[in-house]
Amino acid sequence: MADTLQFDLVSPERKLASFDATEVLIPGAEGDMTAMADHMPVITTLRPGIVRAKGADGDQEYVVSGGFAEITGTTLSVLAEQAMAKGDVDAAFLDGLATEGDGSDAATKKAADLAALRSELGV
């Protein structure tokens, strides 16, 4: 089928998801983007956020700690250092993601991203 793309979500410790999706929303470093079949090849880094994949059995949502995504016309691989299904996320997981800020722009931005994620998840 041409209107789906192979969606893989992997972390160093396990493979969280692998299925055909019609569209996937990923939290790109420079803004959210939705990948669909025949998307142009892109490699982007991710900020902490939610990956939302629309598959045959409904929407699946995952929280990722960052990492990067590789999009080709037929596949989308999200490589996250830490990832979890959205339903399983708790405050401890988010606390684990937070790193000590060193005052740099990148650290400040990451903290802001995490705060936004926290309020969206309500934990």
Place this chain on the structure above:
Amino acid sequence: MPSLKDLKNRIESVKSTRKITKAMQMVAAAKLRRAQESAEASRPYTERFNAVLAGLTASAAESGQGPKLLTGTGSDQTHLLVVMTAERGLCGGFNGNIAKLARAKAQELQAAGKTVKILTVGKKGREALKRDLGDLNVGHVDLSEVKRIGYANAQDVANDVLGRFDGGEFDVAWLFYSKFQSVISQIPTAQQIIPAPVPEEAADSTFYDYEPDEDEILADLLPKAVATAIFAGLLENGASEQGARMSAMDNATRNAGEMIDKLTIEFNRSRQAVITNELIEIISGAEAL
């Protein structure tokens, strides 16, 4: 000639040793399966990661520019050897082989006039290198409290290494670990992690759009590459350790079995001799009357 009681005691003690080694072998077998599963689970990530990284490093290497982690500091005077071993012994030549490889590398580098620093991960490696290379040891990462190796452990080690690199403590870093091939064969391996090795052949030529730009992604990815390489090494090491322990304990169990057989024969012979002796005494006593 040991007495019957001595022999009996020896047999008992060897028997309990056999029980222990047998139990350790079975525990190692179960742990090996778990370690292999973790190694298997990390493979998709590592493969995708390396593929993406290979494409980026190849194009960055062509331009000759890039972050220090890729191009190096411009010198190769100081080498850091990250030696990863087990926290426990009783696993055959596993720890010794890694230490031997690291020692050979250190001596080769020293002979070439380079400065060598050693960072050990795992207690056994530090002990093995303490005697002749102890003064080169700049740090140690203790994983003895860790039950199951996670990516976070690898990140800690990587942060330690990267912190030293940023501090200008070394120019080149090597990773020492044992590659798991099978239960009876683990290959001690040295792998250069800093500067990042550039793949010789060009990766797939898919043209990607990069967001943000290529340099920024590369700068983000390279520290992660160090962590990923260390994580892969730790997992390989974990499987190798259990494999080595399994075969070492299998040998020990078999040796104990052979020893028990030998001791039992000796015990039976001595008992026979005692009985014969007593009979002779009784008979010759009766004849004398």
